[in-house]
Amino acid sequence: MSTVGDVAEPTPSWDPYARGCPSRDLLDQIGSKWAVLVLGELARQGACRFTQLRQRLAGVSEKMLTQTLRTLERDGLVLRTVYPEAPIRVEYALTPLGQTLRGPLKALTDWSVRHIEEVLTSREEYDDRAGQQHRT
Structure with missing residues (x-):
C-alpha cells in the first residue's frame, strides 16, 4: 500500500x-456507537481501566463494553495490558493503528456537535410531516 503523508492509499481490490x-x-465495527x-x-484520555471507561461512557453495559473492547483489540486498534499486581490491573489504550483514527473520529465528533441543532430541527420537521401523513 502506498502512502501520501500519513494517509494510506486504499488498495484497489x-x-x-x-x-x-x-x-x-471493519466500517461496521468501528462505526458502531x-x-x-x-x-x-481513549484518544482524549489515554490509557484507561475498564471501570474508568464504563463511568465515562454513560449508559454502556458491562457486557457491551467488554464486547466492544474485545472487538477493537482483535482488530488491532486497542491494546489490553495486564499488570501483575494484587489486585490485577488491566488498562486499555490505543495502538499505533488506533491512533490513526484520532483525526477522523475528532472530525466526526466535532461535526455532530456543530450540527446537532440542525439535525434535531430536521427530525422534528420530518416527524411532524410523517404524523400528518398517517392522519390522512
Missing part, C-alpha cells in the same frame, strides 16, 4: 461497497 469486502465489516465512543475516549 478493497471496495466497501462490494458485498463480502472485509473493509465493509460504542466503538466510536470508546476510541474517542
Whole structure:
C-alpha cells in the first residue's frame, strides 16, 4: 500500500461497497456507537481501566463494553495490558493503528456537535410531516 503523508492509499481490490469486502465489516465495527465512543475516549484520555471507561461512557453495559473492547483489540486498534499486581490491573489504550483514527473520529465528533441543532430541527420537521401523513 502506498502512502501520501500519513494517509494510506486504499488498495484497489478493497471496495466497501462490494458485498463480502472485509473493509465493509471493519466500517461496521468501528462505526458502531460504542466503538466510536470508546476510541474517542481513549484518544482524549489515554490509557484507561475498564471501570474508568464504563463511568465515562454513560449508559454502556458491562457486557457491551467488554464486547466492544474485545472487538477493537482483535482488530488491532486497542491494546489490553495486564499488570501483575494484587489486585490485577488491566488498562486499555490505543495502538499505533488506533491512533490513526484520532483525526477522523475528532472530525466526526466535532461535526455532530456543530450540527446537532440542525439535525434535531430536521427530525422534528420530518416527524411532524410523517404524523400528518398517517392522519390522512
